[in-house]
Amino acid sequence: MFGYVKIDEPELKVKDWKKYKAYYCGLCRTLKERHGSLGQMTLTYDMTFAVILLTSLYESEAKLSAYRCKVHPVRKQNVLQNEITEYAADMNVLLAYYHMKDDWEDERKAGGFAGVHVLKGKAEKIAFLYPRQSRAVEKELSELSACEKNGCTDIDRTAGCFGRLMSELLVYREDMWEERLRKMAFFLGKFIYIMDAYDDLEKDLKTGSYNPLKELSQNEGYETKCREMLCMMIAECTASFETLPCLLDVDILRNILYDGVWSRYRKIQEQKKKSEEGKHDEKPL
Template sequence: MFGYVNIYEPELKVRDFRKYKSYYCGLCHTLKERYGFLGQMTLTYDMTFAVVLLTSLYEAETEHITCPCKVHPVKKQDMLVNEYTAYAADMNMVLAYFHMKDDWVDEKKISGFAGTYALHRKVKKIIKKYPRQSRVICRSLKELAACEREGVTDIDIPAGCFGRLMSELFVYRKDHWEERLRTLGFFLGKFIYIMDAYEDLEKDVKEGCYNPLKETADRPDHEDRCRQILQMMIAECCAGFEQLPCLLDVDILRNILYDGVWNRYKKVQQQKKEAKE
């Protein structure tokens, strides 16, 4: 369900692209340092956005380092790391842990059991450090699983579960910016969930998997309805963002929120166009 909150590279200046890549590589490096290869496997663009946003909002002191990378072995990679990189890495692991735990409990997936067992000790320390976020992540994922079991057709309900999860992740600390960060995170989370359901709809229909958009898939206004809902969600998200005093890397953040989040939607539209032709 992650991977939608990315940059739109054609509209991003070269220096901003390089800086964004340094944030991304910094998060990857931190995951490896703290949690090994399994940690790196949880890397997402979405949490990279959280790093850039929180760094900009709180004007954090950021360290520039260069480290070797197996993906790019020829040259050492530029990386930017700070306290929010570490926070995002921890949240990545908590998300991965509870997701794998649900896979084991609900579907008895061996991969879920193995992942839960491998991460248990490390995630236990994160939960103790961030009890508020951990409780909401656990509760929201359980609510999502319940929606799936019950076949809930009102997409606003499961999307709201994921929205609450994301809103909690963006609140690093309870302060003056808490309410606005929650607004941004809530509507961004709903956008991500709805976009994921929209992208997977055809596959889910064929495979008989849960998707709350199935009920309206045959309606003539289905495409327009989905687009309007997505636009409303990201508009509310952007309104929350614009109320934050972000100056550092604001061009990167706006590129993501106004253009990058639509990358996958445009891809789906192109695929549908090619299928018709």
């Protein structure tokens, strides 16, 4: 369900791309330092966005350093880290733990069992440090799981679970910016959930897996309706974002929210267009 909140690289200036990469590598490095190699494997673009957003909002100074890693063993990579990076790393692991826990409890996936076993101790420590966020993740994922078991087709209800989850994670401090951050994150979370359901629909139809868009997909105007929902969610998200006093790296943040989040949608449309053209070419003369 993660991986949609990322940059549109061709539209970024070189200096902004390098800085984004330093934030991304900083989160990766922090995950390894705080949670080991398995924690490093939970790295997401979405939490990188959270690091940049909260660093900009709170004007938190990031330390620049350089490291080699398994992915880049020859040349050192620039790394940006601060207390926000540590927070995002903990939230990354917390989400991964509960996601794997659901995979094990709902589908008995072996990977879920292994992940829960390894991450349980780390997740418990994070829950102690951040009880509000931990309760929210557990509660909303539990409700989402119940919706899936009941075959819920109310996309607003299911997406709302993920929206509330994201609204808690992005509230780093309960202060004057809390209300605006919650609203922004709520609609961003709903966008992510709907995009994920839209992305997975074809696969889920083939496998018979749950997808809240299955019923809607049988109706005329399905594509238009999905695009309208996605546009509405990201419009509400960006409207709230623009009320925040984010000046540092604002070009990167706007690139993500106005362009990057649509990357996967554009790829899906290209694939569908090619598929339709292929079917047309196969028709006999």
